[in-house]
Amino acid sequence: MDHALAYTAGVLAMVVGIAVSIALHEVGHLVPAKRFGVRVTQYMVGFGPTLWSRRRGETEYGVKAIPLGGYIRMIGMFPPRPGTPAGMVGSASSNPIASMVEQARAESLEELRPGDEKRTFYGLSVPKKLVIMLGGPVMNLLIAVVLLTVVVSGFGVPTLTTQVQTVSRCVLPVDAPADAECSPSDPAAPAAAAGLRPGDTLLAIGGVPTPTWDAVSEQIRLSGGRRVDVRVERDGRELTLQATPIVADVIARDEDGLPVEEADGSFATVRAGFLGVSPVQATVRQPLTSVPGQVADAVVGTVGVVARLPQYMVGVGQAAFGGGERDPDGPVSVVGVGRFAGEVAALEDPAGEFGLRERVAQILAILAGLNVALFVFNLIPLLPLDGGHVAGALWEGTKKTWARARNLPDPGPVDVAKALPVAYGVAVVLLGMAVVLIYADVVNPIRLTG
Structure with a gap:
């Protein structure tokens, strides 16, 4: 039109x-x-x-x-x-x-x-x-x-689902530009090392069910430095992978899931577990x-x-x-x-x-x-x-x-x-x-x- x-x-x-x-x-x-x-x-x-x-x-x-x-x-x-x-x-x-x-x-x-x-x-x-x-x-x-x-x-309404959209190949600094590329010195992202793939649906992390993306984020943050089971659905069947989320600086978020801004306009950070996956956004009733x-x-x-x-x-x-x-x-x-x-x-x-x-x-x-x-x-x-x-x-x-x-x-x-x-x-x-x-x-x- x-x-x-x-x-x-x-x-x-x-x-x-x-x-x-x-x-x-x-x-x-x-x-x-x-x-x-x-x-x-x-x-x-x-x-x-x-x-x-x-x-x-x-x-x-x-x-x-x-x-x-x-x-x-x-x-x-x-x-x-x-x-x-x-x-x-x-x-x-x-x-x-x-x-x-x-x-x-x-x-x-x-x-x-x-x-x-x-x-x-x-x-x-x-x-x-x-x-x-x-x-x-x-x-x-x-x-x-x-x-x-x-x-x-x-x-x-647009909702972040538990389906994986992207899997990071490496761990970049929290203030890195959005288009930053991985270098040989950057550590591998835990998700990639564990074998997670785009299209996987996250069912549970560390034995805790993750029906929403908020639940996924919470379990990842709490699992920093620990080896945990990650249960996923892939191509209609369930798999259990092992991953060790690293403890890294991640963007702090409020109770609504929005980034917390500092007085100078930058985003506040906290030390928490990081896996290296991003979710698919879909319209969900x-x-x-x-x-x-x-x-x-x-x-x-x-x-x-x-x-x-x-x-x-x-x-x-x-x-x-x-x-x-x-x-x-x-x-x-x-x-x-x-x-x-x-x-x-x-x-x-x-x-x-x-x-x-x-x-x-x-x-x-x-x-x-x-x-x-x-x-x-x-x-x-x-x-x-x-x-x-x-x-x-x-x-x-x-x-x-x-x-x-x-x-x-x-x-x-x-x-x-x-x-x-x-x-x-x-x-x-x-x-x-x-x-x-x-x-x-x-x-x-x-x-x-x-």
Whole structure:
């Protein structure tokens, strides 16, 4: 496929995936709202001018021009001002902030029709409010779970297997270049001396089964200086060879198997057993039981990014306007996500090892990561995010529980309208961040392919 055509196809696939994710997020709000009897006047994907809409029953369904989110409009999001009868608007105020709050409250109450008094959002119980507001983020989490299940257990993930790909002929210094050749003075590698060959599958080392490459590495490291049996499968039959892994300087690795870097950028080393084999990497389907761990890791990683978002945004601003380097682990906009998908779809692969199957799996993994980000980000307890409404409902529940415990009158719904100035401020900040991220992803993007 032509490079430009493949890139465009990847971007379009991601655009569709994002649109579906947004639409389903709003479905997560819409279904329980209607189930609990709240009148929903609008269900919209996007913001700004309406491109298309159709009314079904009492709800207008549509698509808007700016695909950066979506919303459902429920009547009675804000309760009447305390002391004001339901359906009535409070008096005007000379305070501009108070006037802004009352204007928003008035616009919310204008939608009430006779008989709607029991169909408002503010009139719901706390548990029902929580179900509605958590419905959207939970929907994104479910999408991520489904996508990761398809990727991990359907397509499989690149995994280091126990099959031997290469056998070193000699032992080279740990800092030797990748293309270094063996010299007559270099000692023979233990694997070559033992008769190991490419294609052998390592079954056990020193009598300890090695079902994974991590297990192989662990046994090799522990066997330095000792003669051990190495049981392998070769051409359908099992063989037992004897090898003596030497004790040498090897690259230190963390608990995830990644090289440990020193402060100067070099790799840390440790003294451990060395055999002289490297594994075959293959795409291996993982059991369904591995999916929860994958999802948990994704959520924890995303929480870390969100917690450091102000710090990351400083770096993004410097990269966008000062030419600095982008942090590859930092946030990106929808433009950046689209570029990722385009790069994956158009990746050149002369060896033919990254085919359509691998490209689809990678794009689905990117979309899963985006849905995890939507889940985490929307739970931030600030309006206008879903987490802000969740926080308001929890505060309402706390107040009502306290009142019941002390035999006090029901305090009624929490007046979320009072937090609107904060919501507008947060919205401005989020919009500013989105603009900076989009600009950075255009002029100085993070590239998956370097």
